[in-house]
Amino acid sequence: MGLPTIDSSPMPDRSCLPRAHVSWRIDPARAALLVHDVQNHFVGAFPAGRSPVVELVDNIVALRELADALGLPVVFSAESAGQPPGTRGLVADMWGPGIGDEPDAAAIIAPLRPRPGEHLLANVRHNAFLRSHLGRLLRSKGRDQLIICGVHAHLGVLLTAADAFMNDFQPFVVADAVADISAEEHSLALRWAARSGVVCTTDSLLRGLLLDKERRNA
Template structure:
């Protein structure tokens, strides 16, 4: 996981607001998470940080959304050697530590971009949310593409640097640099602190 001191400077000045934000947990499925060494960094940090984000999001009433890639890949994606799910429904399931709860949303994403051919955009509009906290895998694919699409649709993306993971440190760092150009890149601790401060501001 990247060190806080090494994070790229975000161009956007936005502050997280629990009354405007939703949490997206992107592709935390057995197939993808299983590509990392079990019970070792970065997966231990990844899962622990996402659990912390999810718990506070639920406590503050943020919509919690899980995106999940289906087992059958269609179109041009079938021709590209990405780590497609092809080993049955168990691999497609969200990992046990993050199993969706009643009241949370589980959306299939046709491609790595969680907005594409899903009703994520409509869900955010219906909930009155124009900020999206993004965590999960992989940083330079689904996380980055989803953050870019959020920005294109006037939804402020917050990419949590130590709650996303990638094939390599180089690809992880590259994704954060790009995300910082049109969004906010922050740590889990920063995001949690910002949500609590935002709640206190609204209660004042």
């Protein structure tokens, strides 16, 4: 199978967030931003000009702009096009051959194209840590908090958040800056993500980053 048909669905708001299990606070001196799989192939499967993709892109743009302004490392993880069966492994049984060789299918969407100084990592599985140097990159930058946004919430986002937690990086999953194939899968992912990290909204995370900066400058 390939990507399923995705219908429009509302983005969750603060009232939909699962109960917090930890009291971690975002710190711009410790945090990095991971933008996961926001490629034309995946984002283009959502209904254009409707929820959730409109909010998804707008909120990731806002997170990326503030991350750049505050000096947070910005990392993009992206699936490579034309993976041979030996590389794709069992993922092919579940999700088909993946991104083909169509022009720009594997490219990061235009509003979020990586800039000089940002990092682009190839991922061969949903988990952005697996078979990549994401962990080494974060440690080399002195970062132990990871803000996670992108698609899909119940796959790459959730698995990456769980692996961040297992490797002692505090994950912050931004509920309205991730999207999924259905509202049900999105909600499920947020509930599970709350068991290994912080689930927050874009606005609350942006405020937290700015407040911490103001406290340090006071």
